[in-house]
Amino acid sequence: MYIPSADRYANMPYRRTGRSGLKLPALSLGLWHNFGGDRTPRTQGEILRRAFDLGITHFDLANNYGPPPGSAETAMGRALATDFAAHRDEIIVSTKAGYLMWDGPYGEWGSRKNLLSSLDQSLNRLGLDYVDIFYSHRPDPETPLEETMGALDAAVRQGKALYVGVSNYSPEQTREAARILKELGTPLLIHQPRYSMLDRRPEDGLLAALDELGVGSIAYSPLEQGILSDRYLDGIPEGSRAAGTSPFLSAEAVTPDLVSRLRALNELAAARGQSLAQLALAWVLRGGRVTSAVVGASSVAQLENNVETVRNLDFTDKELARIEKLLKGAERG
Numbered sequence: 001m002y003i004p005s006a007d008r009y010a011n012m013p014y015r016r017t018g019r020s021g022l023k024l025p026a027l028s029l030g031l032w033h034n035f036g037g038d039r040t041p042r043t044q045g046e047i048l049r050r051a052f053d054l055g056i057t058h059f060d061l062a063n064n065y066g067p068p069p070g071s072a073e074t075a076m077g078r079a080l081a082t083d084f085a086a087h088r089d090e091i092i093v094s095t096k097a098g099y100l101m102w103d104g105p106y107g108e109w110g111s112r113k114n115l116l117s118s119l120d121q122s123l124n125r126l127g128l129d130y131v132d133i134f135y136s137h138r139p140d141p142e143t144p145l146e147e148t149m150g151a152l153d154a155a156v157r158q159g160k161a162l163y164v165g166v167s168n169y170s171p172e173q174t175r176e177a178a179r180i181l182k183e184l185g186t187p188l189l190i191h192q193p194r195y196s197m198l199d200r201r202p203e204d205g206l207l208a209a210l211d212e213l214g215v216g217s218i219a220y221s222p223l224e225q226g227i228l229s230d231r232y233l234d235g236i237p238e239g240s241r242a243a244g245t246s247p248f249l250s251a252e253a254v255t256p257d258l259v260s261r262l263r264a265l266n267e268l269a270a271a272r273g274q275s276l277a278q279l280a281l282a283w284v285l286r287g288g289r290v291t292s293a294v295v296g297a298s299s300v301a302q303l304e305n306n307v308e309t310v311r312n313l314d315f316t317d318k319e320l321a322r323i324e325k326l327l328k329g330a331e332r333g
Contacts, residue, residue: 002082004049004053011311012307012310013025017190017291019214020163020187022132022216024058026293027292027293027306028056028058028292029048029059029294029296030060030220030294030296031059031060031061031065031073032072033298034298036066037067039075039298045079046300047297048076049083051297052084058091058092060220061094062095062097064101070121073095074125077128080093093126096134097118097134097136098115101121109143110138111143111151112150112154115155116151116155133161134161134165136148136151138168145173145177148177152186163189164181165189168192168193169191171208171209174191174215175209191217191218192294195221196222197228197284198228198327202219217290218290218292218294219290219293221294222280222284223280224280229277229280230276233259233266268326277306277309278309283315286315
């Protein structure tokens with residue numbers, strides 16, 4: 001029988017999500033890549049249990065996470081029914097809908113039909129009556145935003161979600177979504193953008209919009225699919241995501257210039273007593289503007305390394321200036 005660590009809340013910082021009453025851990029565990037059918041339930045369980053022991057209370061999912069789609073929610077459901085059965089009220093479970101999940105015209109995007117059907121499927125896989133956060137995973141160019149936000153509001157009113165969020169929305173779309181939800185009486189809690197040292201698009205108006213609206217933020221891909229780690233300091237290693245056929249990271253992205261900058265960032269990280277991955281996570285979380293950063297983990301050791309980040313989230317002005325100089329011209333996207 002799993003008994004959580006008694007000091008699991010001792011070291012992880014918890015940050016208020018916008019102007020809401022909900023706090024999230026500075027680091028959340030994402031189940032995007034490592035909780036599908038290619039990983040054993042034993043390994044998945046070890047990672048989930050260790051995450052909780054380290055103070056990670058938020059588990060980030062989507063209906064299509066796997067592979068195959070849905071398998072990550074099934075894995076999380078298994079843990080919720082066993083290891084975490086007595087701890088549901090200590091845990092934040094989030095899921096999303098909007099990307100392709102099933103065949104036919106209702107299997108993706110932002111219609112009321114898709115979102116609410118998807119949520120019912122997610123709850124079944126998770127074995128839950130409700131999720132804590134339900135997201136619109138991406139804006140739908142052909143469905144009125146009023147319909148998409150109305151579906152999120154309905155999820156809350158039906159008792160199937162406590163809070164709602166959006167992901168991959170532009171600043172303008174986020175403002176309009178927040179306006180609609182406010183009128184409906186279900187505030188927009190959080191936005192999940194892609195944000196890292198190498199993808200700084202949220203700085204072009206989105207973070208300012210979230211500050212203005214009092215909406216929280218949770219960054220995904222803060223390590224840029226592993227580029228911002230020690231894996232690529234000597235180029236592209238065999239067996240890495242960039243060496244394979246991943247649609248999320250190509251070999252062309254790992255240029256000699258980028259590798260040179262990564263090495264310089266790694267030296268700066270070492271001077272701070274951190275790994276490059278820890279530096280990159282701390283940078284995303286700097287100043288408290290971002291509520292949480294989503295990290296993935298293929299092993300307990302990788303998870304533990306990432307969580308060590310929270311021991312040093314502060315930067316000197318000199319360090320930030322040096323990082324800015326090294327990042328200049330290196331951004332992707």
